Structures are given as C-alpha cells and as structure tokens.
Amino acid sequence: ATMEQSFIMIKPDGVQRGLVGEIIARFEKKGFTLKGLRLMQIEKSFAEKHYADLSAKPFFGGLVEYVTSGPVVAMVWEGKGVVETGRKIIGATNPAASAPGTIRGDFAIDVGRNVIHGSDSVDNAKKEIALWFPDGVVDWQKSVHPWIYE
Ligand code: DAT
Numbered sequence: 001a002t003m004e005q006s007f008i009m010i011k012p013d014g015v016q017r018g019l020v021g022e023i024i025a026r027f028e029k030k031g032f033t034l035k036g037l038r039l040m041q042i043e044k045s046f047a048e049k050h051y052a053d054l055s056a057k058p059f060f061g062g063l064v065e066y067v068t069s070g071p072v073v074a075m076v077w078e079g080k081g082v083v084e085t086g087r088k089i090i091g092a093t094n095p096a097a098s099a100p101g102t103i104r105g106d107f108a109i110d111v112g113r114n115v116i117h118g119s120d121s122v123d124n125a126k127k128e129i130a131l132w133f134p135d136g137v138v139d140w141q142k143s144v145h146p147w148i149y150e
C-alpha cells in the first residue's frame with residue numbers, strides 16, 4: 001500500500017531567490033520521502049488548470065501570471081500525514097500570518113509572493129500529482145524507514 005503523498009511546488013520566487021535547497025531540506029530532514037521532482041516552466045493554460053478552483057477570485061489573473069513567470073520545482077513527498085504536516089511546514093497562506101519557523105513565515109512577506117504551494121487535502125493531492133506527474137513518480141523506499149516510523 002502506498003503511503004500518503006502530497007504535491008509540493010516551489011514557486012518562481014522561491015526558485016529565483018535560491019530557496020530550493022533550503023525548502024527541500026526541511027521536508028527531507030522531517031523524514032518525508034521524495035518520490036518525484038521536476039524543474040519546469042508551466043504555461044498559462046496549465047496554471048489555470050492547477051488553480052481551477054480559484055478561477056472566480058479577483059487575484060486569479062495575477063496568480064497565474066506569477067506562477068508562470070519563471071521555473072518552478074514540482075515535487076511529490078510521501079509519508080504519514082504528509083498533506084496536513086506539509087501545510088504546517090509551509091505556514092499560513094498569507095505570510096503576514098505565517099508563524100516564524102514555517103517556510104512562508106521565514107521567507108515571505110506578501111501573499112502574492114508566498115514561495116511555495118502544498119496540497120490542502122489527500123484528494124486534491126492525488127489530482128495535483130496526476131496533473132503534474134502524468135508519467136507517475138519513482139517507486140522506492142528509504143532504508144532508514146524503521147528509524148523514522150515505529
Ligand atoms: P494556499 O496556497 O495556502 O493553499 P489558496 O489555495 O487559498 O492558498 O490560494 C492559492 C494561492 O493564491 C496562494 O498561495 C496565494 C494566492 N492568494 C490566495 N489568496 C489571495 C489573496 N487574498 N490575494 C492575493 N493572492 C492570494
């Protein structure tokens with residue numbers, strides 16, 4: 001049985017600002033397992049699909065422009081509770097409200113430049129992983145598994 005997976009994406013500002021290694025390190029050190037990793041620049045239509053639920057929002061156009069403005073790092077992370085814990089690691093949507101110690105709390109100021117995306121439910125994670133990794137992810141297990149899970 002596959003453990004829970006989340007779709008995590010470092011947005012163009014995070015890539016431009018050199019935060020890729022720092023962000024990956026946080027998920028890696030927590031104990032989660034990297035199952036997929038792609039550096040890619042997405043097109044408008046793809047961004048609109050990813051953010052389809054927000055298409056009626058006034059900030060939708062700006063959001064699509066921002067997320068297509070440079071390369072992003074798309075990832076699949078796996079582990080027990082990774083969707084909910086991933087959201088905690090990332091912090092609140094608006095960095096002004098994100099606690100210090102979270103990625104957005106430590107590295108972002110404006111909501112429209114909040115560095116990173118993380119799936120908000122297991123269901124949405126499945127949809128996002130299917131969209132961003134149509135060829136699937138890498139099937140492997142960490143040898144340290146028994147040192148992370150009881
Ligand atoms: P999250 O990324 O925390 O899941 P979301 O799914 O509600 O937040 O929104 C997606 C992105 O849209 C968010 O990361 C930044 C942008 N956004 C959300 N609310 C916004 C707002 N009120 N003004 C500007 N951008 C906003």
Ligand code: MG
Binds near residue numbers: 118120
């Ligand atoms: Mg969201």
